[in-house]
Amino acid sequence: MPEARRIAIDDMIAKTAQGNREAFDALYAATSARLYALCLSILKDRPEAETTLERLYVALWQGSAGQPPQGAAALQWLTALARYRAIERLRARQAGTSSGEGARKAGALAAVPAEIEGSAAAPILSDLDEAQAEAIRDVFLNGLTYADLALRENVAVDDLRHWMRGALLRLRN
Template sequence: MSAAVDQAREELKAAIARLADGDQSALEFIYQATSAKLFGICLRILGDRDDAEDALQDVYISLWRSARRYDPERASPISWLATFARNRAIDRLRSLNSGSAQMTRASAPVDDAIDIRDTAPLADALLETQESDAKVHRCIAKLEDRQRAAIRTAFFNGATYAEMAETQNVPLGTMKSWVRRGLAKLKKCLET
């Protein structure tokens, strides 16, 4: 298992612990990290987006009320939350079908929820991207002012060397040298 996945799991465990202590902001973090997967489970069981959204809301209400019961020794945070989602979806399905002799909605096993494509990046991928972005910005901050300004203008604003040379009132070759030297320093910084 990668270090990023381990880190994401630990952050989720910590967020559940903070939620258990009454930290409302922890619930937002947990939601962002888990809602796509849990919604997939609810949708697979219920077969209806509106019902799945209602079940998902019930999951987070239940989590708010029972975060103290989470035991990281017994289950990973996502497994524990997936169980919440499965149970809430099944409860909702039963309540929707109560009174009828047979269930009218088809449900699939919870393992089939994996097949639902989530377009949002996984929490561990987001963490890796944030770390990478932070490192790039730290390395850019270490460059000389003129190199930093030239690289930011070229790569973040899309300016050409000729446009930057004209704006800075320097020869085109000088501007190219600033960018080339800055990129060399940036590469060295990023490799460490």
């Protein structure tokens, strides 16, 4: 990103937190499409992605989201915030699967790997053992972090990273 654009986004964030409506509109126009696409790719649910993004922009407007760290690229900071919020929402959804709405959404999310199994990805994932294929699905489709997966599998995070790297290299080859 050109330096001038980075500085402009930094300025828009600062002015937005101070209640400047024009800065907010400009920030939204410059960043919302990218951040929405990211939220949607994690959540796989349009209304949830929209709500997550709306809450991020409200936090920016109220100043409660903070400011990018000194020297950090503002768009990368916003992207990290959106990703974090989407993953937190996904985790909350998964934790609340006992409710009717949570169960419906969990069922819809569980259908995603099934669709992928029936697609061109199926032969690729079939090259892995079932545990590795499931781990790849959980991390890259369901938004699980390596730490969450390591906890579930009762292994050290570094060991899991090494194991996942091996699986990804097998897929690449």
